[in-house]
Amino acid sequence: xxxxxxxxxxxxxxxxxxxxxxxxxxxxxxxxxxxxxxxxxxxxxxxxxxxxxxxxxxxxxxxxxxxxxxxxxxxxxxxxxxxxxxxxxxxxxxxxxxxxxxxxxxxxxxxxxxxxxxxxxxxxxxxxxxxxxxxxxxxxxxxxxxxxxxxxxxxxxxxxxxxxxxxxxxxxxxxxxxxxxxxxxxxxxxxxxxxxxxxxxxxxxxxxxxxxxxxxxxxxxxxxxxxxxxxxxxxxxxxxxxxxxxxxxxxxxxxxxxxxxxxxxxxxxxxxxxxxxxxxxxxxxxxxxxxxxxxxxxxxxxxxxxxxxxxxxxxxxxxxxxxxxxxxxxxxxxxxxxxxxxxxxxxxxxxxxxxxxxxxxxxxxxxxxxxxxxxxxxxxxxxxxxxxxxxxxxxxxxxxxxxxxxxxxxxxxxxxxxxxxxxxxxxxxxxxxxxxxxxxxxxxxxxxxxxxxxxxxxxxxxxxxxxxxxxxxxxxxxxxxxxxxxxxxxxxxxxxxxxxxxxxxxxxxxxxxxxxxxxx
Amino acid sequence: xxxxxxxxxxxxxxxxxxxxxxxxxxxxxxxxxxxxxxxxxxxxxxxxxxxxxxxxxxxxxxxxxxxxxxx
Numbered sequence: 043x044x045x046x047x048x049x050x051x052x053x054x055x056x057x058x059x060x061x062x063x064x065x066x067x068x069x070x071x072x073x074x075x076x077x078x079x080x081x082x083x084x085x086x087x088x089x090x091x092x093x094x095x096x097x098x099x100x101x102x103x104x105x106x107x108x109x110x111x112x113x114x115x116x117x118x119x120x121x122x123x124x125x126x127x128x129x130x131x132x133x134x135x136x137x138x139x140x141x142x143x144x145x146x147x148x149x150x151x152x153x154x155x156x157x158x159x160x161x162x163x164x165x166x167x168x169x170x171x172x173x174x175x176x177x178x179x180x181x182x183x184x185x186x187x188x189x190x191x192x193x194x195x196x197x198x199x200x201x202x203x204x205x206x207x208x209x210x211x212x213x214x215x216x217x218x219x220x221x222x223x224x225x226x227x228x229x230x231x232x233x234x235x236x237x238x239x240x241x242x243x244x245x246x247x248x249x250x251x252x253x254x255x256x257x258x259x260x261x262x263x264x265x266x267x268x269x270x271x272x273x274x275x276x277x278x279x280x281x282x283x284x285x286x287x288x289x290x291x292x293x294x295x296x297x298x299x300x301x302x303x304x305x306x307x308x309x310x311x312x313x314x315x316x317x318x319x320x321x322x323x324x325x326x327x328x329x330x331x332x333x334x335x336x337x338x339x340x341x342x343x344x345x346x347x348x349x350x351x352x353x354x355x356x357x358x359x360x361x362x363x364x365x366x367x368x369x370x371x372x373x374x375x376x377x378x379x380x381x382x383x384x385x386x387x388x389x390x391x392x393x394x395x396x397x398x399x400x401x402x403x404x405x406x407x408x409x410x411x412x413x414x415x416x417x418x419x420x421x422x423x424x425x426x427x428x429x430x431x432x433x434x435x436x437x438x439x440x441x442x443x444x445x446x447x448x449x450x451x452x453x454x455x456x457x458x459x460x461x462x463x464x465x466x467x468x469x470x471x472x473x474x475x476x477x478x479x480x481x482x483x484x485x486x487x488x489x490x491x492x493x494x495x496x497x498x499x500x501x502x503x504x505x506x507x508x509x510x511x512x513x514x515x516x517x518x519x520x521x522x523x524x525x526x527x528x529x530x531x532x533x534x535x536x537x538x539x540x541x542x543x544x545x546x547x548x549x550x551x552x553x554x555x556x557x558x559x560x561x562x
Numbered sequence: 563x564x565x566x567x568x569x570x571x572x573x574x575x576x577x578x579x580x581x582x583x584x585x586x587x588x589x590x591x592x593x594x595x596x597x598x599x600x601x602x603x604x605x606x607x608x609x610x611x612x613x614x615x616x617x618x619x620x621x622x623x624x625x626x627x628x629x630x631x632x633x
Binding site: 316329 | 569571587588589590591594598599600602603605606607623
C-alpha cells in the first residue's frame with residue numbers, strides 16, 4: 043500500500059535496500075573484522091571487478107515470522123558479477139546473520155540461482171562462512187524434510203566449474219557444497235567439518251578441538267579434501283581469481299589460452315642441474331615441471347597430501363595442461379593410497395574440462411605394506427586405472443628415470459594408449475627392483491646354494507637387470523621417441539599440438555568422467 | 563632481498579657443495595639431504611650469491627629448517 047508521500051514506493055525500496063545491505067549490523071560486523079576477516083559483502087566486492095556485482099534476492103527474508111526482521115537477505119548473498127571481465131555467479135554465507143546458518147528461504151535462493159547459472163554456463167563460486175542449517179528451521183519432520191541442503195537441483199556432472207572457499211567455521215552447509223566442488227580453497231584458521239566441538243561434547247562426550255576436526259593441517263596432510271590453502275581472506279579471493287584462469291566458463295568451451303613469452307622449442311639448458319645422473323640421488327620434481335612449463339604457470343593442487351605424487355595445473359605454450367608427476371624426493375617417489383586418490387580426482391577434473399594430461403615418471407612403484415593395504419590399496423590403484431581408461435583428453439607420457447611395477451601402468455605407461463610415449467635415455471623400466479626380484483624369483487634356490495660370497499645372488503641380480511633401459515622398448519615399438527632431456531618442453535608441446543589439432547578441437551574430451559565423484 | 567633455501571623434509575645433511583660467497587646459477591645443488599634411504603639434492607630456485615651456510619655435515623634437520631641463505 044503506497045503512502046501519499048511515497049507514491050511510487052521509492053522510499054520504501056530505499057529503506058528496505060539499505061536495511062538488507064547492512065547485514066547483521068555494526069556490532070556483528072566489527073566482531074568479524076576483529077577476527078581479521080571480511081564480511082560477505084566485502085569479500086564479494088574484493089573478488090569481483092569493481093561495480094560489477096548484480097545482486098539477486100536482496101530482499102529475501104526468513105519464512106518464520108519472528109525472524110523476518112532479523113534476517114536480511116535471509117543470511118545469504120548471491121548474484122552475478124565479473125572476474126577479469128568473465129561473468130560468474132557468486133554466493134556467500136553472511137556470518138553476521140544467525141552465524142551464517144541457512145534458513146529455508148536463503149538456501150532456496152542460492153540453489154535456485156546457482157542452478158540457473160549452471161544451466162546457462164557460468165562458473166559458480168561459493169564463499170563459505172558459517173554453520174549449516176538454522177535451528178529451529180530444520181528441526182522436526184517438516185523442517186528436516188523440507189531443507190535438503192544443498193541437494194536440491196540436478197546433479198552437477200561438472201557442467202561448469204564450481205569453486206568453494208572455506209573462510210570461517212563451516213559445519214554442514216558450506217562443507218557439503220565444498221565436497222561437491224571442483225576446487226576447494228581453505229583459509230588457514232577456517233574450519234571445514236561435519237560437526238563442531240559443541241555438538242560432540244553433548245552427543246558423544248568427545249573433546250576434540252576445531253582444528254582437530256576440520257583445520258587446514260588436517261585437510262592438507264590427512265584428508266586431502268582441500269586443494270589450496272590461503273593465508274587470509276584477500277589471499278583466498280586472489281586464489282579464486284587465479285584458479286578461474288585455468289578453466290573454461292562451462293564444459294562446452296575449451297579452457298582459456300594465455301599468451302606465452304617463452305618459445306615452444308626452448309632448450310632446457312639447466313635440466314642436468316636439476317636431475318642427477320646418479321640414480322640413487324633424489325631431486326625435486328617441481329623444478330622439472332617448472333622448467334618445462336610456461337613461466338609462473340604452475341598451480342599445484344593438494345600439495346601436502348601424499349606428496350610422492352604432484353598433481354598440478356600449468357600452461358604449455360599458453361595452453362592449460364594437468365601434470366601428474368612422481369616426486370623422488372618424497373618416499374622416493376613411491377605412491378601410496380593418497381596419491382592414487384588425488385590422481386583419480388585430478389584426472390576426472392582435467393578430463394571434464396578438456397585439460398590434457400602429462401605424466402612424468404620417476405617411481406620405484408607403489409608403496410607396499412600393511413598401512414597401504416589397510417587403506418584399500420588394490421581398490422585405489424584400479425580406480426585410478428579405470429579413470430585413465432575413461433579419459434579422452436590427450437595424454438602424453440614421459441619416462442624420466444625409474445618406472446616400476448603397476449605404478450608404471452598407472453602413470454599412463456606402456457599399452458595404456460597414451461597419445462605419445464616418450465622417454466629419456468635414463469629411463470629405467472621394469473616390474474620390480476632387481477634386488478627384490480632376486481628374493482622373489484630365486485630366494486628358495488639361493489638358500490641352499492649360496493657359498494657365502496654373494497656371487498650367486500649377484501649373478502641372478504645381473505640376469506634380472508637386463509633390458510631395463512628404454513632401448514629395447516623403443517626397439518619393440520613400445521616407446522615412440524627417446525628424447526634429449528633438454529628438448530622435453532619442445533617434445534611435449536609438439537606432441538600436444540598434434541593431439542589437439544590446429545583448432546584445438548581434436549583435444550576436446552568426451553567427458554566420460556564428468557559424473558564421477560569428486561573424491562575417492 | 564634475502565632468499566632462504568629450506569629443507570623440504572626431515573633428514574641428515576651428508577654433503578655441502580657450496581661455500582660462502584659462491585655465485586650460484588639457477589637450480590644449482592647446494593646440499594645433499596639424506597632421507598628415506600635416498601640422497602636428495604636440494605637446489606636453489608634462482609641464481610644468487612651464498613650469504614651464509616647454516617648447517618654442517620652430519621646435522622639432522624627438520625622440515626622448513628633453513629639450510630643456506632642467499633643475498
